[in-house]
Each structure stands twice: as structure tokens, then as C-alpha cells.
Amino acid sequence: MIVFEHVSKQYSQDAYALKDVSLSIADGELIFLAGPSGAGKSTLLKMIAGIEKPSSGRVSVNGQDISKLKTSSLPYLRRKLGLILQDQKLLNDRSVLSNVMLPLVVTGASSTEAEQRARIALEKVGLPDKAASLPMALSGGEQQRVAIARAIVNRPQIILADEPSAFLDRENANKVLGALKAFQSAGVTCIISSHDEQFLDQASRVIYLSQGQVVNTWKSSLAA
Ligand SMILES: Nc1ncnc2c1ncn2[C@@H]1O[C@H](COP(=O)(O)OP(=O)(O)O)[C@@H](O)[C@H]1O
Numbered sequence: 001m002i003v004f005e006h007v008s009k010q011y012s013q014d015a016y017a018l019k020d021v022s023l024s025i026a027d028g029e030l031i032f033l034a035g036p037s038g039a040g041k042s043t044l045l046k047m048i049a050g051i052e053k054p055s056s057g058r059v060s061v062n063g064q065d066i067s068k069l070k071t072s073s074l075p076y077l078r079r080k081l082g083l084i085l086q087d088q089k090l091l092n093d094r095s096v097l098s099n100v101m102l103p104l105v106v107t108g109a110s111s112t113e114a115e116q117r118a119r120i121a122l123e124k125v126g127l128p129d130k131a132a133s134l135p136m137a138l139s140g141g142e143q144q145r146v147a148i149a150r151a152i153v154n155r156p157q158i159i160l161a162d163e164p165s166a167f168l169d170r171e172n173a174n175k176v177l178g179a180l181k182a183f184q185s186a187g188v189t190c191i192i193s194s195h196d197e198q199f200l201d202q203a204s205r206v207i208y209l210s211q212g213q214v215v216n217t218w219k220s221s222l223a224a
């Protein structure tokens, strides 16, 4: 369960990136975070991960107040989260497989176990045959699915994806979204930001942001 209570974020004194946002997201939901560029989508996602802290208000994940977490406790939170953020590029000097293994290696898994789990993650996103490739040799859509594999290799409870379908054509965007939806079907909470309205009807709920405020939220009638 993710809860925002009267959360505001100001990067500078007179400009709000988020303004008095209150919302709650239950376990297992597939949420689309919609709204134009600059609306505050990335800021909202970064707050769930503790990357940005609220200027006022409270963000909690599973009952734990994120802003009260010590820096040393952040890795424990992050382990519950699968992050697909825009500034976390794949490393081009190593294979797809070792990119996906990285989060496991960092947390001290043995290389045998890391490789095994990374291969399973690549299978789940439909790219088992790209393990040995360099990221640069893959299409944009495939690279985005590698980023998803890397995000889920720690078996997170919550996936945060910031504009995962940006710059992709419809077919590749569908594949990326399909991969994310498969995790939601398996019980993982997914929060996906997008300014692309063509996918909104696939969400269990759409939260629409404008100028840092939630201006609309609706449940999709078409959602599976
Ligand atoms: N690190 C930052 N420093 C200053 N302003 C920022 C920073 N990050 C975001 N902003 C501002 O906050 C607002 C919301 O940004 P953002 O959350 O990135 O929106 P979105 O992801 O919906 O495009 C924008 O006006 C943006 O310029």
C-alpha cells in the first residue's frame, strides 16, 4: 500500500512540482499516471522510491514513512521496488545479461544465482536469446524490456516505470506494456507514467496530474 498525504514538493520557492497530493494505491493495482510534460509525474514516482523527499506532507510505503527513513535503510526499501526510471540507462560496455545481473551482484548474490535469475528475468520479458548481446545492438523497445528485466530481477513488490513507452512505436510500446502487465497479473503493483493516452484504458486506474495536482482519477471500465 502506497499513501500520499497532502504531499507538496517545491524545487524552488515559488514553483510547485507537486501541490497537496493525497492518494492511495492498493497492492496489485495497475496505475497509469497521466498528464502533460511538467505535470509532476516523475517527481511523484521518485518520491515513492525516496529519491526525492516531500517539502511537506507524508509518503508511506507499506505503512513506513519514507521521509523518516535513514539513508542507511533506503536499500531495504529499494529492494521492494523495481525502478525503470529515465536516467537509469543500460551500461553499454557489458552484455545484456550482466546488466540484468547487476542489481543482484550489488546486493551480494553469488554469480551463479545472479546469472540464473537474470536469465529467468530475460525470459519473462521475451528476450532469452539476447543475453550475450550488447545493449547498443538492440532496438529501443528491446532495450526498454532489458530495463524491465533488470528492474524485476530482485522480485519487487512494486514496479515504478517512468514513461517506459516514450520513443517507441505502437508495436514495441505494446510489448513493453504487455511485459509490465504480466507482472501485475502475478500480483505486483505497477505504476506507469505516460503522456501517451492510447494505453490508458488498460489500467485498473488512471491518476491524471496537471501542474502538480491530481485533477482527475478514474477506474477504467475496460481493464482486465
Ligand atoms: N530537480 C529539479 N529541479 C528543479 N525543478 C524541477 C526538478 N525536477 C522537476 N522540476 C520541475 O518540477 C515540475 C514537474 O516535473 P516532473 O516531475 O519532471 O514532471 P513530468 O514528469 O510530469 O514531466 C516541472 O516544472 C519541472 O521543471
Ligand SMILES: [Mg+2]
Pocket: 038, 041, 042, 043, 162
Ligand atoms: Mg517525467
